[in-house]
Amino acid sequence: MKSIVATIDIETGSETVIFEADHHLEAPNWTSDNAALLVNGGGRLYRLTLDSSSLKEIDTGFAQKLNNDHGISPDGTQLAISDATRTDESCVYTLPIDGGVPKRVTDKVPSYWHGWSPDGERLAYVGKRPETSDTFQVFTCPVGGGQEQQVTHDFDHCDGPDYTPDGKWIWFNGEKAGSVQLWRVRPDGSDLEQMTTDNRVNWFPHPSPDGKHVAYLAYEAGTRGHPADKTVELRLLPAAGGEPRHLLTLFGGQGTLNVPSWAPDSKRFAFVRYQN
Helix, strand or coil: CEEEEEEEECCCCCEEEEEEECCCCEEEEECCCCCEEEEEECCEEEEEECCCCCEEECECCCCCCECCCCEECCCCCEEEEEECCCCCCCEEEEEECCECCCEECCCCCCEEEEEECCCCCEEEEEECCCCCCCCCEEEEEECCCCCCEECCCCCCEEEEEEECCCCCCEEEEEEECCEEEEEEECCCCCCCEECCCCCCEEEEEEECCCCCEEEEEEECCCCCCCCCCEEEEEEEEECCCCCCEEEEEEEECCCCCCCCCECCCCCEEEEEEEEC
């Protein structure tokens, strides 16, 4: 399986290949200094420089079982990772952007990171808590750890929570009665609003830094979960809702667009396609 890390220009729809690897890479983040992408693979995290296309492993200390839910703080100084090395199930940690010893954030597992509030104070993630729900729901907590707040309720499954740049909304994908659509909700759990209504299986919404667009991944109707090795579409939705725009059809799915991946100027975002 070949991994192809690429970017797409949202105005022209043109794709630019950044890096190709004969091993599995996933989930690019775009650094705030516009110099690199962060990707994961094989339980490790890597920095992929844009000018030289070199791949360098980031030191994550004891955390050696990272999944593809990772991201960068608004000020560009910290990383959030999701790792199962010490907890068997995914747990959220933070560490310095250049690497170091992870600091545990979430007391309860499983927890999968997905968003950082624009003021840098809170993290958004999904978790399953048997005491309140047998399904994954959206939670937030202080970046330094502490009491978590459950944001969503009564969904069959939630994933991909990501803050808008003004901090007023959290976007996520939510499943009800077999339909997976995009939703947004206030960080306190109020004003829940469905933002897509088609027959696609819609995942991982990511608001652009300028607040104008939301990029997301659309699976074919009838897809269960968010599997890899599927024909999927990259789509763009106006931030206020409306008709989505098709950008690109590709072979991918899990790993293609799991985490925030917009360029700082909001003109492009990064993704991964795969090739057998």
